[in-house]
Amino acid sequence: MTFDLNAYLKERKLLVEEALEHYLPPQKGFYNPIVEAMRYSLFAGGKRLRPILCLAATEIVGGKKETALPVACALEMIHTYSLIHDDLPAMDNDDFRRGKPTNHRVFGEAMAILAGDGLLTEAFYLLTYPDLLAKIPPAQLVWISHLIAQAAGFRGMVSGQVMDLEATGKEIGLEELKAIHDHKTGALIRVAVESGAIIGGGNKTEVEALKEYGTQIGLAFQIVDDVLDIEGNPEDMGKNIGSDEPQQKATYPKLVGLNEAKEMAQTCIKRGIHALKPFGERAMPLKALAQYIIERRG
Amino acid sequence: MTFDLNAYLKERKLLVEEALEHYLPPQKGFYNPIVEAMRYSLFAGGKRLRPILCLAATEIVGGKKETALPVACALEMIHTYSLIHDDLPAMDNDDFRRGKPTNHRVFGEAMAILAGDGLLTEAFYLLTYPDLLAKIPPAQLVWISHLIAQAAGFRGMVSGQVMDLEATGKEIGLEELKAIHDHKTGALIRVAVESGAIIGGGNKTEVEALKEYGTQIGLAFQIVDDVLDIEGNPEDMGKNIGSDEPQQKATYPKLVGLNEAKEMAQTCIKRGIHALKPFGERAMPLKALAQYIIERRG
Numbered sequence A, B: 001m002t003f004d005l006n007a008y009l010k011e012r013k014l015l016v017e018e019a020l021e022h023y024l025p026p027q028k029g030f031y032n033p034i035v036e037a038m039r040y041s042l043f044a045g046g047k048r049l050r051p052i053l054c055l056a057a058t059e060i061v062g063g064k065k066e067t068a069l070p071v072a073c074a075l076e077m078i079h080t081y082s083l084i085h086d087d088l089p090a091m092d093n094d095d096f097r098r099g100k101p102t103n104h105r106v107f108g109e110a111m112a113i114l115a116g117d118g119l120l121t122e123a124f125y126l127l128t129y130p131d132l133l134a135k136i137p138p139a140q141l142v143w144i145s146h147l148i149a150q151a152a153g154f155r156g157m158v159s160g161q162v163m164d165l166e167a168t169g170k171e172i173g174l175e176e177l178k179a180i181h182d183h184k185t186g187a188l189i190r191v192a193v194e195s196g197a198i199i200g201g202g203n204k205t206e207v208e209a210l211k212e213y214g215t216q217i218g219l220a221f222q223i224v225d226d227v228l229d230i231e232g233n234p235e236d237m238g239k240n241i242g243s244d245e246p247q248q249k250a251t252y253p254k255l256v257g258l259n260e261a262k263e264m265a266q267t268c269i270k271r272g273i274h275a276l277k278p279f280g281e282r283a284m285p286l287k288a289l290a291q292y293i294i295e296r297r298g
Helices: A005-023 A029-042 A049-060 A065-087 A103-107 A109-127 A130-134 A138-152 A157-167 A174-199 A204-231 A252-256 A258-274 A277-295 B005-023 B029-042 B049-060 B065-087 B103-107 B109-127 B130-134 B138-152 B157-167 B174-199 B204-231 B252-256 B258-274 B277-295
Strands: none
Touching: A005 A049, A005 A065, A005 A277, A029 A065, A029 A103, A029 A109, A029 B157, A049 A065, A049 A174, A049 A204, A049 A277, A065 A103, A065 A109, A065 A138, A065 A157, A065 A174, A065 B109, A103 A109, A109 A138, A109 B065, A109 B109, A109 B138, A109 B157, A130 A138, A130 B138, A138 A157, A138 A174, A138 B109, A138 B130, A138 B138, A157 A174, A157 B029, A157 B109, A174 A204, A174 A252, A204 A252, A204 A258, A204 A277, A252 A258, A258 A277, B005 B049, B005 B065, B005 B277, B029 B065, B029 B103, B029 B109, B049 B065, B049 B174, B049 B204, B049 B277, B065 B103, B065 B109, B065 B138, B065 B157, B065 B174, B103 B109, B109 B138, B130 B138, B138 B157, B138 B174, B157 B174, B174 B204, B174 B252, B204 B252, B204 B258, B204 B277, B252 B258, B258 B277
């Protein structure tokens, strides 16, 4: 059985972007300036990896992808908010993201902070949208929102960014680097898969298997990111490469060498795919997504 | 019937602070740095007005204040996050808040942004805490979280701050000023009362009456803030006074004159108290809180 990943990604990206457009349309009057800034980054050409993973996890356990769409959109909003804030002058001070000027370069620092705040809050507005109650049992909605808040807040992404900033210029070990990335990028990728599985009605064993898949591909994702910062093509990446070196950031290639880092990423992907075994043929999209993570060029 | 407001405020403040301590205790290891920054501002001596209003609204409709405590804490976390971000150099650039150096002055800008992000996310973590499901029906929890996200996000507080920044140095009218403050501070005060009323089991008429109360005291609160910026004592305020003038901020006293502004605040308080009429004797704490808002000195 062949699987056309490119066609799949294209179709799912469109689906997610139509939903984002539906849930955060342009506004008139009072709300226009902030929503314009929020939309600028939300529609700046992301891969939509987290929402696509969420929808695929819903389907693998037998659920309908449409049910998970608002949750998928909320995850993308949280991801986008984190990028806007990470790019700020006080943080990573990045001028470009996905080939476009970063939010604060276009709208100013104050607006960029508020656009991030707005997107983070909007994610929870969406996760608790009354319309969802017709499709998802309220207790499940509460539970998913809780898991997402856990992954996004100080127990996850926020601490990851803090530790990433604190580790810059310091000598850190492999375990510490793994912990930083497990929080900074891993937690949200894992919860994207987990929340999708819960919405789809997955049982405990299925949800656990998919969490393990999420953990492994999340780790691989970050290792590949570090590798691409050395070997990538700036045009594919949409940002400058080699940016880790002058910032004295710890990376996997720096700690274990380039080849060993690539092997580590391969091992993670293998483990992730192994976790999908119980799902048989239905695992095809998530398997292909795992491969995509390691083979991507930007 | 007399009502000892000072004793009431003292007792409620303690109750809220114990709950905040319970829900956001100090952390060890990885989570320590960010939680330290979050706690610094969360325990910097706020009046706890929003949580106290929330608890009082629960009680006025016959509910138990303990049930509303996590929601009250979430509201205080959102309020605190907004203060941390508003104080940032890119925003109002304030050095002091409640008599203490602002978050970014102590922890640096990056950490202050992340501490705000962490508190905002933690609020939704708390609002969806599984323990709550034993006390609050899940659909109600979803609805309250939705209303709070609405009040805090671009439909409320975030846009208020955006418009406040955009209006600085510009000529604006009274209606515009009211709209800015209704979003910036009014929305969260209103939803504090509204969510408390919903948790307490208030019927539609009761919730509407309390929303009107919330709207009126929220407006009065902001007018009094502007008046205190002219007439207040810096020691009571915990921040410099006269800060609106050099920033060329539109204020009520500037637009309508000092006396007229004071009268406007009185009228709001009267309207707010009028909305409490159906509650009879049980309205005592909320009446006293309305009076407190107009008589406060800091």
